[in-house]
Structure formats: C-alpha cells, structure tokens
Amino acid sequence: xxxLGQLGYNREELYDLTPRMFYNAQKGLFEQxxxxxxxxxxxxxxxxxxxxxxxxxxxxSPKDICKFPWERKSAAKNKEELEKIxxxxxxxxxxxxxxxxx
Numbered sequence: 073x074x075x076l077g078q079l080g081y082n083r084e085e086l087y088d089l090t091p092r093m094f095y096n097a098q099k100g101l102f103e104q105x106x107x108x109x110x111x112x113x114x115x116x117x118x119x120x121x122x123x124x125x126x127x128x129x130x131x132x133s134p135k136d137i138c139k140f141p142w143e144r145k146s147a148a149k150n151k152e153e154l155e156k157i158x159x160x161x162x163x164x165x166x167x168x169x170x171x172x173x174x
Contacts, residue, residue, distance in 0.1 A: 113140060
C-alpha cells in the first residue's frame, strides 16, 4: 500500500487524511521521483559529453548527444506561451491606440 509504505504514514495518520490530502502526498512523491530520474539521466548525458569530447574534433554539448522528451515538451509549451503573450500585447496596443485616438 502506497500510504503505509512509500509515503511512510502509520495507520492512524493514513486514516486521518482526506482524499485530497492523500492525492497531494501521492502526487508529491511521484513528482519527487520524476525529478530524481530526470536528474540522473541528465547527469549521465553530461558525463557522456565529457568523456566523448577529448576524442572528437568539434566539442559536443550534452544536448547534441540526445534530447529528452521533457525538453521537447517544454520547447513547444514555451512557443505556445510566447504566441499567447504576443496576442495579448497586440490587444493592449489596440486598446491604447483607441484611447489615444478617441
């Protein structure tokens, strides 16, 4: 059982939790595990780049070796957020121009 094992609650603490509190604790544990796993993969990539660089003519950056799925998603998300900001900026520009003209 996740509550008694991985989360480290005793029976009394586990039964005192609301479903929302249990969900938040479980989500936090999952995110902590995910961050730890990503960190390990990034360290492995970094070490690989350091080991390879003395043997090649052109220096290789860690991102030249491989890109991880979470890096691709963040780039797409950043582009989406940037487009949203540009649209909002255009809207504010139109509002300011309309107030200046009228």
